[in-house]
């Protein structure tokens with residue numbers, strides 16, 4: 093009996109010490125939450141939108157089980173201190189690619205030609221979303237693996253499966269107690285192993301890294317062996333396979349919905365490039381309006397809406413306690429839709445807003461972070477940004493685009509599907525006619 097009393101007293105003591113320790117912390121703001129599942133039941137199929145709505149009546153964040161979402165840009169400034177406690181761990185990162193082969197890939201190897209029917213067939217309705225997807229997948233595979241297609245590997249199928257599994261709702265992310273029953277994770281690991289074992293190590297980038305130390309200044313540490321090179325290639329391929337395509341697809345959709353912006357962009361291309369040739373990579377730095385169009389598209393349609401973070405140590409931000417191991421979801425979509433930053437016309441596609449607001453999108457300006465920020469910022473940012481600008485420029489410069497008969501710009505369905513990326517739910521269909529001379 094006395095041992096039971098001692099045990100009860102010990103539990104009470106531990107709880108009261110913990111309570112005292114935590115009492116000075118402010119309670120995280122958020123809507124009323126249920127025990128264990130928090131606000132999970134309120135999230136729905138488009139979590140970027142429902143989390144934004146849930147957090148509108150509060151300051152910053154919304155707890156969902158063990159995960160939290162953050163929708164405001166200001167606290168991010170705190171997260172990105174040099175000793176960033178919210179970094180998702182992992183191996184040191186290689187900076188992938190300069191994009192110098194990109195122009196050759198798109199222009200000289202005729203990639204843009206694959207986008208549309210031959211000139212003689214123009215006027216037909218084209219599934220432009222599928223075409224963009226095919227071309228960008230080819231470009232990414234070419235840039236990463238050194239070859240476009242290899243019939244021995246169904247990379248497309250494998251990448252799609254991995255993306256589906258990683259992006260799908262995962263109960264254990266929100267209720268860690270259920271982690272051990274997490275069949276989804278086991279399936280995902282299995283696919284990863286298949287993908288790793290089937291990825292061909294053909295790229296000169298990969299071969300040049302083989303057996304080199306991971307930290308050149310310290311020759312005695314680990315080297316990049318075949319397995320780690322394959323793992324890096326898998327990460328690059330899954331991250332690159334359709335991200336630029338999703339962004340090009342949204343940009344073209346917005347341009348069709350906004351004919352004045354389309355006209356202004358075609359005028360810029362006509363003035364800078366002329367009507368006698370296609371766009372080359374070296375032209376991009378002269379195409380200021382094109383860059384504003386792409387920035388505006390990434391603001392309204394961030395391809396990866398939830399860059400994930402895990403808190404590696406107990407942390408206090410503005411008086412709020414973030415326990416170690418918390419998953420933090422940075423809601424990049426909500427940041428781009430924040431009226432306080434983007435004014436009342438936040439929902440309008442208006443590239444001109446960047447004339448006055450010279451915002452950087454490479455992770456230095458927390459009002460717009462489509463490539464994430466900090467140590468784990470997108471490794472293919474330069475390649476991604478160049479691919480998007482070049483493919484959009486080629487399409488808009490080479491073709492006039494119209495909606496199928498009877499459709500008006502406002503009829504375009506802009507519904508999204510939530511996953512690891514945020515693509516259009518339905519493909520965009522357009523009639524294209526050739527625009528260049530000759």
Ligand code: HEM
Nearest residue numbers: 331332335336395396399463464465468469470471472476
């Ligand atoms: C428009 C195109 C792209 C967009 C919008 C985009 C966006 C992103 C975002 C938001 C992240 C998460 C960053 C963070 O957590 O802070 C990310 C990570 C990553 N991206 Fe991209 N990406 C694009 C294209 C690419 C391409 C073409 C590649 C490869 C060549 C690539 C490779 C990666 C890799 C490897 C990571 C993981 C980085 C790490 O964990 O250290 N991305 N990307």
